[in-house]
Amino acid sequence: MENKRGKKIICIDIGGTAIKSGIMDENMNFLRTDVMDTPRGGAGIMDAVLERISEYLSTAANPEAVCVSSAGIIDSDRGVVAEANENLIPGYTGMNISEKVRERFEIPCYVENDVNCAAMAEAYQGVGRGHSSMLMLTVGTGIGGAFLERGKLLKGHTYSACEVGYMHMDGSSFEELAATSVLVKRTAKRLSKSCLEISGKWIFEQAQSGNKVCIEEIDRMCDILAKGIANLCYVLNPEIVVIGGGISAQENYLRPRIEKGLDRYLIPEVRRKTKLGFAKFGNHAGMLGACCAAGILENIE
Missing domain, CATH: 3.30.420.40 (ATPase, nucleotide binding domain)
Incomplete structure (x- = not known):
């Protein structure tokens, strides 16, 4: 399996209690992974995600894309949180994750629902293959x-x-x-x-x-x-x-x-x-699946 342009991919998995993130290469190997507590509220989450991306860009210049797995109902065509549990993540509904990433970093950003991402990981490289x-x-x-x-x-x-x-x-x-x-x-x-x-x-x-x-x-x-x-x-x-x-x-x-x-x-x-x-994949399923859902990883055999 290889990515045609051979570039790094920044992966983010936004959950109700934790945000997982990492830098992945074209062979689906994680070069770095991190975990932080999910901030309270949509604005805090977005700030934390943007800060983590900025940090990663110092070691992964010109990444292929930012791929995001997120809780909530996700309009994946626009990269927007269509609806989120207000009790779990207040102020998150309506958040345009893709637009905010593109505006700040000028990098393509793809967003998909977290369960869809986990399913993509299993379908492409796990028990669903x-x-x-x-x-x-x-x-x-x-x-x-x-x-x-x-x-x-x-x-x-x-x-x-x-x-x-x-x-x-x-x-x-x-x-x-x-x-x-x-x-x-x-x-x-x-x-x-x-x-x-x-x-x-x-x-x-x-x-x-x-x-x-x-x-x-x-x-x-x-x-x-x-x-x-x-x-x-x-x-x-x-x-x-x-x-x-x-x-x-x-x-x-x-x-x-x-x-x-x-x-x-x-x-x-x-x-x-x-x-x-x-399921075969654990903590990295959302991040891996976000890349699969976005079509960033190609030539999967």
Whole structure:
């Protein structure tokens, strides 16, 4: 794989709690990576991003582009945050990231939704590689989704395709029933603990040690995840479904439970032809995927 012009790429991944950034070469090798806490508010985020780009330009002069992965609904044609969670990132909706970068540095800037970016990374170089279509779900504080067919993202009329966390299920929403944050809240309540005392990782460790409550809560989450995945499979018919987010590290524990649910909720013909995978890329998925989504990295074999 090579970039025709052989130049460096500045990558930014804007999340609700952290901003990851790095300089990547044409072979998808990161020459430098950094992490900082996400400032409060859209203006603070933009200032921090511009400052980091300025810093990188001292070591990566004349970069090919700046590629940004961002939380929120992203108008990727204009590089604008069409909508963001005001409680999580106030003042971020309407931010024209691409324009601000271009005006200050005169460098092309591409912006894409963070889940779409993670999906692109998996489709091009991860577990989705070689599959004609892929549905990705990122499970964490909420549940995000992305769908690709023959390498192309399904974005929808207003760039909000696959906002699956809002999908109505069982009198609630998909993410209000099956996100990792919900697993933590429910488990903490049953164990008379504070949510600050435990984490998703702790719950899985306890489940593997035989904690009945933790086992029951994970089983509940897996069943709901399987039901949601099945509903989406009936609409999109992906060749593979990829689970991302922090829980993807728990593949050995989760896989048999989610597959059991898929056996229950999918008709046999669809079930036989739907694979389940777990994300390969971790912290760098957003940055890598932003470059893939922008079409900066070419000749991917």
